[in-house]
Amino acid sequence: MTHANTQDTIAHYFSHCAAEGRERPEYLALSLRKRLELLERNPALAADWAAQYEGWSEHADSHYRCLTSTRSFTAPWLRLGVKDTVDVAGFPTRLGLRSYRHYPKRTADALTSLDPRIALTAKVATTELNIGFGAGCRNPYFPTIDPSGSSTGSAVSVAAGLCDISLGTDVLGSVRWPASHCGMVGLRMTQKAASLGGVFPLSPRMDALGWVTRSADDLDLLFPLLGLEPLLGEQQPVKASYRIGVLEHALDPSLTSAAMLDMLAQARSALADLGMPPSEVSMPELWACRGDAWQLCARDAWLASAAWARRFDCELHWSTNSALAVGAGVSDADYQRIHQRMDQVRAGIDAWFDSAKVDFVVFPMDPNRPFDRRNPQPGDSTIPSPADADYGQKIGFTPLASFSGLPAITVPISLSADGKAPLAVQIMGRRDSERQLVDIAKRLQALVGPLPTRRLPV
Incomplete structure (x- = not known):
């Protein structure tokens, strides 16, 4: 066979791999509030929209590469994606590994009371064991930006329109990073062990559920439909004005x-325009515990790795091994010290909010803009080591909510x-302030408006 024939043959093969339906359905551009309003008036629209989605979704996922498993529903009103470290009966759980899967008999506790209008239609991509580099997804609106974070598929699936809401997990920013890097809204919930049944553990004292939506208004609409009441606890009251x-x-x-300082200044100005001028506070x-949070996560992962090795029996990515090596360097004495320090911080965090006379603390998502995927990934591990150059910047700001166990929401400005x-x-809010966070994020986003973005480059 000649070289030319080889090229023709492979071109012929790929011509049969292309999915149909390149045009994104117009209904996906509607806000979820508008879509539900139309569906309640005319439920037959659901079947028409489902047909449009089926013709387009395969092509979209071949481009964005964020879905790992899907299942069909008859005319779903709303589509939910779930990170592939969260168990769902009827789906394999792969944990981001290339050669592993298990088939859970039970669905994670957080997903057992969904409103019937929400259909769990997909598992979404994650990084290897939550700590490796890259889930292979493509950022829909910002194609040069690495979606980042282990809950990458949760953010990309929502940004692409393949899911209306997605569940992820957030240890040290794993929901907040990809949500912010895709221009989405991401909520990390209050850390509660009781909410994590059926969720792969990485660092049990910092593991938390997280949700991604296109907007704070979408999250406000969907939050009551997620069936989270048993997990939420007594919520902080929604107020007309917050400190x-x-x-x-x-x-x-x-x-x-x-x-990032300029962006923060814009957010401060918008909050002032909302009648809630921020004051500066110190924590x-x-x-001082930001680095401790990373060290705790690294040590937890390393301690679990012996059990992983027996269970998975597969070669881990070099970046996963690099993260584990950081954990191997955390001494037993430091590990114990970090736990004691966390106990002290969490015991005193309510008193800090009371003395500071604030309901929320605001800060940038990160010290720098999101990394460009065309540049080499900084460092050789997703978990920074104290020996790294620019360690203060690498540990960033996300550990503040993680170490204190508090909820936090990220909003594009x-x-x-x-x-x-x-x-x-x-x-970042107090414990059990999820509803307050959604409320303030909705007000802030209504004032600053949506980011100017191009049409999805499918």
């Missing part, structure tokens, strides 16, 4: 880039100067 603090540690220009005890990266703010 807001801006974290002064994050205002250091030697730590936080000018672009020295929690701020603006674009980078070149228009290629979304810049997001992070809002």
